[in-house]
Each structure stands twice: as C-alpha cells, then as structure tokens.
Amino acid sequence: MTPILEVEDLGKSYGGFEAVRHLSFALARGEVLGFLGPNGAGKTSTLRMILGILKPDRGSVRLFGQAWSRALLPRIGYLPEERGLYRRMKAAEAIAYFARLRGLDRAAARRSASALLERLGLAEAAGKRIESLSKGMAQKVQLAAAIAHGPELLILDEPFTGLDPLNQQAIEGLIRERAAAGCAVLFSTHTMQHAERLCRRILILRRGEKAFDGSIEESRRLLPRRVRLEASEDLSFIAGLAGVSRLEPPGPGRPAWEALLAGSTEPGAVLAACLARGIMPYRFDAAGPSLHEVFVAIAGSDAAAEADAA
Amino acid sequence: MTEIGLIAWREFLQYLRARGYLLTLLLVPLWIVVSALLHRMATSDEPLRPFAVVDDAGGFIAAIDRGLAREQARADLEALRSWSEANVDPTGLGAAAPALALLLRRDPGDSGAAEAFLAAGGVDGVMPVLQAHRRAGAAAFARPAFHLLRVGAPADIVAAARAHDAAAMLPVLRGARRVPVPGGAVSLFAIIVIPAGFSLDAPRLEYWSENQTDPILRNFLQRALLGELRGRAAASAGLDPGMARKLLQQGLDIAPFNPANLAARGAVTEADDLRIFFPYVVALLLLLSILSIASMLLIAVIEEKSSRIVEMILASVSPNRLMAGKLLGAAGATVVMIIGWALGGGGTASAFAAIPPASALGILLRAHVFADLPLILLCFLCGLAIYTMIFLGLGAMARTFHEAQSFLGPLMFLLFAPIGFLVIVHNQPNGWLATLLSFSPLHAPFFLMIRLARHPPPVETALAFLFMLLSTATIARLMARGFARNILRTEGSASPWVGLAARLRRLAGVAES
Numbered sequence: 172m173t174p175i176l177e178v179e180d181l182g183k184s185y186g187g188f189e190a191v192r193h194l195s196f197a198l199a200r201g202e203v204l205g206f207l208g209p210n211g212a213g214k215t216s217t218l219r220m221i222l223g224i225l226k227p228d229r230g231s232v233r234l235f236g237q238a239w240s241r242a243l244l245p246r247i248g249y250l251p252e253e254r255g256l257y258r259r260m261k262a263a264e265a266i267a268y269f270a271r272l273r274g275l276d277r278a279a280a281r282r283s284a285s286a287l288l289e290r291l292g293l294a295e296a297a298g299k300r301i302e303s304l305s306k307g308m309a310q311k312v313q314l315a316a317a318i319a320h321g322p323e324l325l326i327l328d329e330p331f332t333g334l335d336p337l338n339q340q341a342i343e344g345l346i347r348e349r350a351a352a353g354c355a356v357l358f359s360t361h362t363m364q365h366a367e368r369l370c371r372r373i374l375i376l377r378r379g380e381k382a383f384d385g386s387i388e389e390s391r392r393l394l395p396r397r398v399r400l401e402a403s404e405d406l407s408f409i410a411g412l413a414g415v416s417r418l419e420p421p422g423p424g425r426p427a428w429e430a431l432l433a434g435s436t437e438p439g440a441v442l443a444a445c446l447a448r449g450i451m452p453y454r455f456d457a458a459g460p461s462l463h464e465v466f467v468a469i470a471g472s473d474a475a476a477e478a479d480a481a
Numbered sequence: 482m483t484e485i486g487l488i489a490w491r492e493f494l495q496y497l498r499a500r501g502y503l504l505t506l507l508l509v510p511l512w513i514v515v516s517a518l519l520h521r522m523a524t525s526d527e528p529l530r531p532f533a534v535v536d537d538a539g540g541f542i543a544a545i546d547r548g549l550a551r552e553q554a555r556a557d558l559e560a561l562r563s564w565s566e567a568n569v570d571p572t573g574l575g576a577a578a579p580a581l582a583l584l585l586r587r588d589p590g591d592s593g594a595a596e597a598f599l600a601a602g603g604v605d606g607v608m609p610v611l612q613a614h615r616r617a618g619a620a621a622f623a624r625p626a627f628h629l630l631r632v633g634a635p636a637d638i639v640a641a642a643r644a645h646d647a648a649a650m651l652p653v654l655r656g657a658r659r660v661p662v663p664g665g666a667v668s669l670f671a672i673i674v675i676p677a678g679f680s681l682d683a684p685r686l687e688y689w690s691e692n693q694t695d696p697i698l699r700n701f702l703q704r705a706l707l708g709e710l711r712g713r714a715a716a717s718a719g720l721d722p723g724m725a726r727k728l729l730q731q732g733l734d735i736a737p738f739n740p741a742n743l744a745a746r747g748a749v750t751e752a753d754d755l756r757i758f759f760p761y762v763v764a765l766l767l768l769l770s771i772l773s774i775a776s777m778l779l780i781a782v783i784e785e786k787s788s789r790i791v792e793m794i795l796a797s798v799s800p801n802r803l804m805a806g807k808l809l810g811a812a813g814a815t816v817v818m819i820i821g822w823a824l825g826g827g828g829t830a831s832a833f834a835a836i837p838p839a840s841a842l843g844i845l846l847r848a849h850v851f852a853d854l855p856l857i858l859l860c861f862l863c864g865l866a867i868y869t870m871i872f873l874g875l876g877a878m879a880r881t882f883h884e885a886q887s888f889l890g891p892l893m894f895l896l897f898a899p900i901g902f903l904v905i906v907h908n909q910p911n912g913w914l915a916t917l918l919s920f921s922p923l924h925a926p927f928f929l930m931i932r933l934a935r936h937p938p939p940v941e942t943a944l945a946f947l948f949m950l951l952s953t954a955t956i957a958r959l960m961a962r963g964f965a966r967n968i969l970r971t972e973g974s975a976s977p978w979v980g981l982a983a984r985l986r987r988l989a990g991v992a993e994s
Contacts, residue, residue: 222796224969241799249796255788257491259498271487273797316793 173236175355181230190216192379205366206359208376214359245274248322263297270319287315327358363462394460399427401454485806492810505773510825530670533634538679548705559589568619760930775872782876800965864926874960877967910935919945922952
C-alpha cells in the first residue's frame with residue numbers, strides 16, 4: 172500500500188545550526204506514529220517542512236504517493252504546538268473558517284463544525300467567542316478546526332499540552348477514531364504515556380537525526396531486562412548469579428533491589444534463586460523498561476534533564 | 482470562495498466590527514456636521530455692530546453710508562454667486578443675460594464688482610432674471626445678514642464724545658443704555674469721532690469701543706474713509722470727482738483664460754478650481770485611509786503572529802495568498818469607509834450648504850472631475866497598496882506591538898515629509914520639484930494625482946505612471962518576501978543584519994578551514 176507520507180533525507184539549517192539531518196521515514200494509512208524527541212531535536216521543523224511552512228534545505232516529502240505540492244495540503248490537518256485562534260470569533264465560526272480554508276464548502280464546514288463540537292461536548296459553546304472559553308475548551312476547538320475538513324493525514328504538535336486528564340482522554344479518543352477511519356496520524360509529544368497509549372510505532376529524534384524508528388516493543392528490547400525485588404533479607408547474592416549483569420541495592424529514589432539481566436536470562440531464574448535460599452520477596456516486578464526509560468536512554472543526556480523535569 | 486477570498490472576507494468583517502474602524506467611519510461626517518454647525522452658528526450669531534459717528538469734519542457720514550452699501554452689495558454678490566452655481570442653469574443664463582452671467586463669475590472682492598452689482602439693482606434687480614433660469618427643486622436664496630449698522634447718536638453722547646467723557650459713553654457702549662433705531666433700540670458697539678480738519682494730512686480719528694480686537698468695523702472705516710479722503714484730495718487738486726474716484730479705486734479686472742480649456746474657448750470658471758481641488762480631497766482621503774486601515778492591519782498581523790494563528794493558516798495557504806487576502810480585505814474596508822465618508826460627509830455637507838445631492842453631482846460633472854477619475858483611482862489604489870504592503874511587512878518583522886511602534890515613527894515621517902512642498906507643487910505643478918516628487922516611490926501616488934488636472938507633460942506623465950506601477954510591484958515583491966520570511970518568527974532577532982552576520986561568520990569559518 173502506498174504510504175500517506177514519505178520523508179526522504181530531509182535537512183534544514185538555521186544559520187550555522189543544523190536542526191534536521193538526513194531524516195527519512197514513512198507513514199501508512201491508519202497508522203499513528205509518535206514523533207518523540209527532546210526540545211530542539213527538530214520535531215517542529217520537520218512537521219513544518221512536511222506542511223511547506225518551511226522550505227527544506229535538502230531531501231523531499233511525498234504526500235499521498237505524489238511529490239509535495241500545495242494542492243495536497245487541504246488533505247492534511249495540522250495542530251501547531253503554540254496555539255491560538257481569533258479571539259473574537261465564535262467557536263463554530265472558527266472551526267468552519269479553517270475547514271473552508273481547506274476546501275470544504277460553507278454548508279459542509281458548518282455541519283462538520285457542529286458535529287465536532289457535539290462530539291467534544293462543546294455544543295453549548297458553539298455560539299461563544301473564543302476569548303470567553305476556558306483554555307481546555309479553546310484547545311479542543313482548535314483540534315476540531317484541524318480535523319473538521321476530514322483530513323487523510325493529521326499532524327499534531329504536542330496536542331495534549333495544558334489539558335487536564337479528562338480532556339486528554341477525550342482527545343485521545345478522537346485521535347483513535349480518526350485512525351480507525353483510515354487517517355494517518357503523526358503526533359509529537361513529550362509525554363511518553365500518551366505515546367504508549369496511542370501508538371504502536373514511535374520515531375525518536377536526537378539532535379536533528381533519527382535515533383530510533385520502530386514499534387514500542389522493539390524500543391523496549393533495546394534496553395536490558397530488569398527485575399525489581401523487595402525483601403527483608405539481604406539480596407546481594409543476586410549479583411553473583413549467572414545471567415545477572417548488574418545489581419543495584421536500594422538507595423535514595425530506588426526503594427527496591429534492581430537486577431539487570433543479560434542476554435536471554437529469564438526473570439524467573441532470579442526468583443527461583445531467592446526461593447532456593449529460603450527468601451520470600453514481598454515484591455517481585457519483572458516488567459520491561461518503560462517508554463520513558465527508553466526515551467531517556469535513546470535521546471541521551473539532552474533528554475535526561477527534560478525527562479526528570481517532566 | 483477561494484482561499485484569498487475567504488481571508489479577504491474575514492479580514493473585511495474584522496475591520497467592520499472593529500470599534501476603531503466604526504469611529505473613523507463616523508468621524509468624517511461628524512467632523513463636517515460639527516464644522517458646519519459651528520460655522521453656521523458663528524455666522525448666524527455674528528453680532529450686529531451698531532455704531533455712531535460724530536462727524537466734526539463734515540460730509541463723512543455720507544461717505545460711510547456709501548461704503549456700507551458697497552459692503553452689503555459685496556456680501557450679497559458673494560452669496561448670490563455660490564447660490565447660482567448650484568441652483569441656476571448657467572447655459573440659459575449665459576444666453577439670456579450674458580452681462581449678469583459674467584458678473585456672477587467675477588470675484589466679489591474685485592474692485593468695481595460691487596459697484597457693477599449695485600448698478601444692476603443689487604439682489605432685487607438681478608433676482609427676477611435668475612429666477613427665470615432657476616433649476617427645478619432649487620433652494621430659495623437666503624440673503625446674508627449684514628453686521629454693520631450706522632445709527633444716529635443722541636446729543637448727550639455726541640457731547641460726551643467730543644469732551645472725551647468716557648464715563649458718560651460707557652453705559653451706551655456696554656449695553657446699559659440703548660439707542661433708539663427704527664423698529665427698536667440697540668446698544669452701541671463703537672462711537673467714531675471724526676475731528677474737524679480730518680484729512681489726508683491729519684488722518685486721525687477716534688475709535689471708542691470696549692472691544693478693540695474685533696477688526697470688522699475698523700477695517701471697514703479704513704476702506705470707506707481713506708477712499709473718501711483720497712477723492713477729496715484729488716478733487717481739491719482740480720480733478721473731476723468721478724475721475725478721481727476712478728483713478729483711486731479702479732483695479733484691474735484680470736480675466737483668467739486657460740488655453741487647455743478648449744471646449745470653453747479658454748474661459749476659466751469655478752469648475753476649473755473644483756477640478757484642481759478634487760484630487761486634493763482624494764489625496765486627503767488616501768492619507769486618512771492609510772492612517773486608519775494600515776495601522777489596524779499592522780496590529781492584526783502582530784496579533785495573528787503572536788497568537789500563532791498564522792501557523793494554522795500557513796499550513797493550508799501560501800504566505801503570498803495570505804498577504805493578498807489581507808490586502809484585499811483592507812482595500813474592501815477602505816472602499817466602504819470612503820463610500821461611508823462620501824455619503825455621510827457629502828450628504829451632511831450638501832444639507833448644510835443647501836445644495837441638493839443631484840446638484841452637487843452636477844457641479845462635479847460640470848467640473849469634469851470624473852475625466853481624471855480613472856487615473857486618480859489608479860493612484861489611490863497604488864498608494865493604498867504600497868502602504869498596506871509596507872505595514873504588512875513591518876507587522877511580520879515586528880515581534881511585539883512595542884517594536885512595531887518603533888517602526889511607525891520613521892514610516893510616518895516618510896509619509897508626511899513632502900507635505901511641506903505641497904504649496905510649491907500647487908503653484909508650480911510642472912516644476913522640477915513636482916517632477917521629482919512624482920518619481921518618489923512612496924509619494925508618487927499623491928503628487929501624480931494632484932498634478933493630473935494641471936496638464937503635466939504627457940511623456941513625463943506616462944513615465945511617472947509607469948514608475949509608480951513598477952514601484953508598487955517592487956515594494957509588493959519585497960514586502961511579500963519579508964512577510965513570508967518573518968511571519969513565523971517570534972523569537973531571536975528579525976533583523977536582516979543578524980542573518981548577514983551569521984553568513985559572514987560561516988564564510989570566515991570556511992576560509993580559515
């Protein structure tokens with residue numbers, strides 16, 4: 172099947188700073204791709220180049236199987252990172268205006284605006300001016316403005332910023348709906364939980380370059396398996412077990428023993444060793460690494476501070 | 482509707498809903514109404530200045546009365562001239578009463594015009610002829626009020642004036658005591674004492690009044706009595722009094738003829754003045770439009786930029802289309818504003834001047850102002866486009882309102898700088914300065930339009946128009962490029978010098994390596 176979006180060897184520099192370097196990836200119909208990276212990694216520049224807002228210094232973008240052209244833009248929906256709408260416009264009017272800019276006729280734009288407002292629980296706000304809406308409501312209106320024309324490719328730059336959990340859930344639902352209907356979704360985020368919940372595939376950018384492109388499971392496999400144990404006895408013997416590459420004792424910020432497993436060592440071997448010594452751990456956690464850990468490991472020191480802050 | 486049309490329509494509606502726009506729209510008609518009201522109040526409430534004359538020299542009261550009649554005739558002629566311009570068929574009048582038609586075209590201030598009008602019988606004498614050629618629905622002629630009245634002074638006041646008894650004169654000059662006149666009584670504005678021996682050798686008279694700043698009566702006395710004194714001196718030198726008056730008062734009647742007025746065989750009329758004046762009104766409208774619309778545009782661009790709405794728009798519309806839409810929206814709002822001003826301002830002006838709208842249009846048609854209209858409109862549109870594009874470019878460059886304001890100062894200076902040359906260009910419409918300003922990219926639209934009715938050399942005009950169109954296109958191109966480059970820039974410096982410095986540093990780096 173022809174990908175909806177193909178990015179090939181994309182590059183962009185600002186003065187002497189290379190914001191995006193040799194970036195290539197593709198996005199299929201109905202796929203949700205998490206576009207991850209620390210601040211300044213080149214996410215927004217990439218999204219802007221896909222939309223033609225920025226001109227790439229090198230590389231190419233293909234949309235819907237065709238070479239990039241402005242005529243294809245009405246088939247894309249875009250929610251920028253920093254958001255704003257005309258303050259004095261009414262909510263329904265603003266949604267319909269952007270839908271019409273992307274090719275819908277007046278009646279269809281109005282119908283779509285009403286349906287989306289209803290879907291987002293904002294039917295009562297249709298006639299209200301944007302300036303009178305709360306931040307969360309205004310953000311939902313802006314998302315509606317990005318999708319009201321029924322795009323085949325949806326580009327969302329940090330769509331969850333500033334939203335409370337309930338609104339985040341509503342927007343996640345909307346994204347899932349669009350994807351199920353065949354819309355390809357490319358969204359950037361700093362919040363790994365959203366990526367874990369929404370995507371099967373992620374792309375991590377580091378200093379303008381692609382650092383990882385694959386499924387979340389694949390990304391987890393990049394890090395060694397880890398076992399966490401808590402017991403009243405001393406567990407330092409685990410360090411000497413075969414297949415254990417490292418053992419960290421409990422300490423500040425780490426309430427449990429953490430054992431890193433080498434190669435194909437099964438976590439059950441560690442538990443079996445404890446039981447053999449008559450030790451019954453009151454906690455045994457053999458879950459794989461979180462996406463947060465994967466992100467920090469891949470994005471490196473650039474992301475560490477940011478991730479800690481988050 | 483196309484993307485440009487949608488953006489233009491949204492911008493247009495945004496202007497129409499803006500309070501500042503509505504205020505500006507109302508401002509011009511309001512200003513005309515207030516000015517007309519104040520003018521009418523000032524003229525209708527202008528006080529009558531009754532004055533008494535103590536003539537110890539003898540014979541000067543008659544000279545003052547003759548002067549008063551002349552002044553009244555001059556005021557009547559002026560009012561009649563304006564009234565007939567709007568309400569009398571000039572062709573019919575010119576055929577039936579050519580002398581009267583000619584008299585009505587003369588400047589009432591010209592020497593001999595008032596005398597000729599008096600000789601024709603004044604208002605009562607000429608009105609039957611004018612009525613015969615009055616247009617249907619024409620307003621009635623209202624004779625202007627005259628504000629000087631000579632009254633006879635009571636004997637005790639005459640005595641007090643002669644004795645310089647200020648205390649005795651004060652009540653009558655202050656209104657505490659009134660002097661009887663036919664039909665009532667008035668307080669005196671001034672008492673004039675013409676002493677015995679008053680002559681060209683001793684031209685001193687006394688002017689008693691509490692109001693020494695009002696020049697009306699003082700100026701009148703200057704004209705009336707100085708003429709009389711000169712006449713008497715000439716007569717005493719043996720000249721015939723009539724000849725003496727003619728020698729002393731007769732001025733030249735310089736009849737203006739312009740060879741360019743082929744249809745009128747060179748005759749210059751008020752319509753010619755109107756044709757010259759009309760582009761100044763349009764230039765003023767252009768200036769007002771730029772000041773009101775362009776600054777609103779600047780603020781709107783900065784708001785869109787700072788709230789990042791522009792990024793949403795640019796995801797589906799090119800910067801050039803966005804700019805074109807904004808330009809069209811601003812142009813539409815300007816057109817509505819000017820139509821509003823024309824209807825509101827023209828309507829109120831017409832109402833206050835007692836000229837029916839159809840007659841006002843007729844005056845403009847007779848003045849052939851519409852012959853120049855296509856080129857005047859072209860100048861207007863180019864001027865509006867140039868400044869709107871500049872404001873759009875500045876809005877894109879500026880990161881904050883404060884920064885935009887810092888750009889406004891120099892731009893306003895450039896816009897207003899040539900106003901000081903307006904008088905020179907008016908007097909020498911085809912001089913070197915006028916030519917120079919017609920080739921100034923930022924000012925050509927203004928100066929070209931005001932020169933159009935002054936018959937500038939055809940080749941120069943064609944070149945200047947070509948230059949104006951090229952300037953407009955170049956400015957549009959430059960500003961479009963700046964707009965596209967800077968509209969998304971909200972942080973870091975928008976200065977082109979910083980970009981240039983970065984390039985130079987890179988070049989230096991390449992050279993070193």
